[in-house]
Amino acid sequence: MSSRTSWLGPGMTRRLLTAVAAGAAAELAALGLIGAAAWLITRAAEQPPLAALSVAIVAVRAFATSRGVFRYAERLAGHDVALRAQATTREKLYRALIPSGPLGHRGADLLSRMVDDTDAVQDLLVRCLLPAVAALVSAVAALTAAAFLLPAAALALLAGLLVAGLLLPTVTAAAARRWSARLAPARAELAARVADLVHGSADLAANGAGDQALTAAAEADERLAALERRQARANAAALALGTLAQGLTAAAIVLLAQRSGVGQVATAVLALTALVSFEPVLPLAAAGERSAGVTAALRRLGEIRATPPAVPEPSEPASPPRAPLTVEVDDLVVRHAPGRAPALDGVSLRLTPGKRVAVVGPSGAGKSTLLSALMRTTGFESGTIRINGVDVRELSPDDVRASITGLTQDPYVFRASLRDNLRLAGPEAGDEELAGAVRRARLSGWVERTGWDAMLGEDGRTVSGGQLQRLALARALLHDPEVLVLDEPAEALDGGTADALMADLLDATHGRTTLLVTHRLHGLEGVDEIIVLEGGRVVQRGHHDELVTVPGYYRDLWESEALTTAG
Ligand code: ADP
Numbered sequence: 001m002s003s004r005t006s007w008l009g010p011g012m013t014r015r016l017l018t019a020v021a022a023g024a025a026a027e028l029a030a031l032g033l034i035g036a037a038a039w040l041i042t043r044a045a046e047q048p049p050l051a052a053l054s055v056a057i058v059a060v061r062a063f064a065t066s067r068g069v070f071r072y073a074e075r076l077a078g079h080d081v082a083l084r085a086q087a088t089t090r091e092k093l094y095r096a097l098i099p100s101g102p103l104g105h106r107g108a109d110l111l112s113r114m115v116d117d118t119d120a121v122q123d124l125l126v127r128c129l130l131p132a133v134a135a136l137v138s139a140v141a142a143l144t145a146a147a148f149l150l151p152a153a154a155l156a157l158l159a160g161l162l163v164a165g166l167l168l169p170t171v172t173a174a175a176a177r178r179w180s181a182r183l184a185p186a187r188a189e190l191a192a193r194v195a196d197l198v199h200g201s202a203d204l205a206a207n208g209a210g211d212q213a214l215t216a217a218a219e220a221d222e223r224l225a226a227l228e229r230r231q232a233r234a235n236a237a238a239l240a241l242g243t244l245a246q247g248l249t250a251a252a253i254v255l256l257a258q259r260s261g262v263g264q265v266a267t268a269v270l271a272l273t274a275l276v277s278f279e280p281v282l283p284l285a286a287a288g289e290r291s292a293g294v295t296a297a298l299r300r301l302g303e304i305r306a307t308p309p310a311v312p313e314p315s316e317p318a319s320p321p322r323a324p325l326t327v328e329v330d331d332l333v334v335r336h337a338p339g340r341a342p343a344l345d346g347v348s349l350r351l352t353p354g355k356r357v358a359v360v361g362p363s364g365a366g367k368s369t370l371l372s373a374l375m376r377t378t379g380f381e382s383g384t385i386r387i388n389g390v391d392v393r394e395l396s397p398d399d400v401r402a403s404i405t406g407l408t409q410d411p412y413v414f415r416a417s418l419r420d421n422l423r424l425a426g427p428e429a430g431d432e433e434l435a436g437a438v439r440r441a442r443l444s445g446w447v448e449r450t451g452w453d454a455m456l457g458e459d460g461r462t463v464s465g466g467q468l469q470r471l472a473l474a475r476a477l478l479h480d481p482e483v484l485v486l487d488e489p490a491e492a493l494d495g496g497t498a499d500a501l502m503a504d505l506l507d508a509t510h511g512r513t514t515l516l517v518t519h520r521l522h523g524l525e526g527v528d529e530i531i532v533l534e535g536g537r538v539v540q541r542g543h544h545d546e547l548v549t550v551p552g553y554y555r556d557l558w559e560s561e562a563l564t565t566a567g
Contacts, residue, residue, distance in 0.1 A: 012081050012088075016125065019077035020133050024054045026070035027138035027280050031273055033063035035145065038272040042265040074130070078494035082125040089121045090114070093304055102317035120297030128287045128294060135165055135280040142277030146253075146270055150262050153253045153270050157277065160249025164242040165281040169288025172238045176289040179231045186224040193220035196457060200412035203472070206405045207479045209424030213414070231289075238285040246278035311397045320399035323386045324353035325482045325513065327374070327404070332383035334366070334373050334536075342381070343369040345536040349529075351483060358513040358524050360554065367517045368409070370533070371487055374515070376400045404515075406485040411472030415457035418450060425493075433478065441474035442504040443467065466497040473505060484509060486516045495564060500521070521558050530554065 036059040044053060093114055139161050147154035169191050192510050194217040197204065204210045250271050257267035273424075294441040326349070334344040344366045352359055359367050372378035374385065376397035385392040392400055422434050438447050444468055454461050463471065469489050475485060489499035489505055506523045509516075516527065524530055525544045532540035532547070540552050547554040 003010040012084055015077050015084075017320060019074050019081055019125075019130055021073035021535060022070045022077060023039055023130050023134040024075055024137040026067055027134045028071055028141055029063045030066035030276055031141050031145070033060060034272045034276040035269050036060045036063055037175065038268040039265055039558050040238060042268040045264075052402040056215035073443040078126055078130050082122040085124045085125060086118055089118050089301065093118065093301065117297035117301050117546075120294045120301070123290050124294045124298065124350065125298065127283075128291050131280060131283050131287050135284055138280045139165065142273050145273055149266050149270055150257055150260055152256045152260065153274070156249055156252045156256060157274050159278065160245050160252075160274070161281055163245045165284050166240050168238055168285040169244075169291075172285045172289040173292045175234065175238075176209065176231075176292045178294075179234070183208065183224070183227055183231070186227045190217070190220040190224050192458075193217050196412075196414040196416070200414055202326045202408040202410065203475065204424065205285055205401070206408055207425035207475055208402070209427065212424060212427065235286050238289075239282060242278070242282040242285050246275060249278070250275045250396050309425040311376045313396060314394055317340055317399065318394040320392050321390065321403055321482075323403075323482050325351075325403060326353065326388055327351040327513075328384075328386045329370075330384045330386075332370075332373060332385065333381045334369050334378060335381050336369070336378075341536070343536050344380075344533075346383070347531075347533070347536070347538055348383075349531060351513055351515060353513055354511050355529070356509060356512070356516065357529045357531060358516045358518060358527045359531045359533060360518060360521065360524075360557070361539075362553070363519075366536040367533055368487065369536075371485055371517060372513070373482075374400075375485065395492075403484060405479070405481045405483075406476040407469070407472045407487060407489055409487045409491070411468055411475075413457045413468060413471065414465070415455070417453045418447060418456055419452040421456055422474055422478060426478040426480075429478055434483055437474040437478040440508040441470045441501075442508075443470040443474055446470075465493050466501055469493065469501055473508065477508060482513060484512055484514045486514065486518075488517055488519065490518060490520045493518050521554070521561055 036056050040053060040056040040060055041067075043056070045147055073448070082146060143154050143157055143161070146157050197213040197217050204213055253274050254271045257270050262270075279502065280389060329347060329349045332344050332347045333342050335342045343453065347366070347370060348447070349357060359370060361367055369378060373380050376392060387400065387403070414424065419434065426433065426437075434452075435444070438444050450461060456463055473486075476486070486505065486509075490501050495499060496550065499518050502518070502520050502523040505516075506526050510526075514527075518524075521544075527544070529541060530544060530547055531538055534553060540550070540554055548558050549555075
């Protein structure tokens, strides 16, 4: 139960219990109503004095009214709790996913969980748990009443209820597994559609283009839903078989009652009570079909939920920072896990409007950690980060990321035209603006050769590492954040291509608040400050001209780079 209740937010367990109790009470009222009504009608046919019927008349009224009230309460509380649980689940999943940054190959799987699996929470409550409890209560009450009147009838009823409530749901659950094989191709199509969305999650987030990509995924989702509707029709056939079992059971009970001579009144009460006791049992066939998927979906969601959010949202976030932005980092300490050495240890830096700062250092020095802390995808242990004087812990992490963003470490090419690949960073951008960004990213030649409408991405035209970085740079320039972050733009490029890219990139970022993480020093003469990180600490800082004159990491790297270029 603990894994289930963990999907419920505060106060939801009480709501769920209310729904269960109301559902059970509604079924009991329905049974009471039919029993009392059957007794009343058949007894009235015997024309007794009116006083002999008065209790039954009151009972019928009471059951009829209370059934409606209980049913209403059950629907209200049940759907309330289910929708709340689903909303809580989605929110918790997003919160668990967003700060984790690029999802890489895990992304496709994670996204399909977001699309399909969160429905399982609602289904579990509304279509499985509540109906099962209601059916059980109703069946036990009807069997008890029948056993009291005629044990043989109770046995017939038990047989019928077992067929409809146990056998059919088991069969539909097995059929559901077979159906999943037919649904697989449709799911694969959906997965292909959302692959762009998934692999490019970091770029989408960085460029604010999530909605557009989500629409394409939603359409594929609709096609899958059409197939699922066919599956639903097959399940309706199972439901019809349940109805057949219901009719046969009632007929058998009438025969048994007549043979046993319990009288007309008892026969009517038995037969009608039996009929009604099937009503909550019949939907269990559909619940059986769903339960197989629900269990698997909940298990998958549990795995994601196990990841705690890296950065908590403040309870009352301060209003988003307004341009121009000054970002001040003071004595920042970041530790990725308790007990581990800090990844950043006492780092300070100041980004004023228009200032360009480069962060260099060996692998594992803490460069990416610094960017994550600034973009609020990683929390920090001590020190402060202030934007225009406001502590970032008082700001919503989303607001921080809206202002401090740019070129992520693994830019993604979407399966779309070159134009659309750029436009995701600026949906409103006209051709002029697109061409401007392409020009500043020094990509015009390639774009002219390739054509604005050429398809890129999976199955499309291949894009080289350098072109990919320039495409991402053009996107970042179009998106135009207050603080442009460039994370290792020249990584994985060969020396000449890397130097050319760095030179163009530094050209394009002139006058723009920029934080550049790089392992190539070529061109850094132009930036305002260079910070050298080693083992999470700032070991050197200053202008290029100063740093090359003193012994240390910077000068060593500069000299080895110069040697390689010369060689
Ligand atoms: P750089 O970007 O300079 O290569 P990183 O910021 O990626 O360095 O890493 C700094 C240190 O923090 C390294 O020791 C690295 O192993 C560790 N680290 C980075 N990210 C994580 C993480 N998500 N969980 C645990 N340790 C991490």
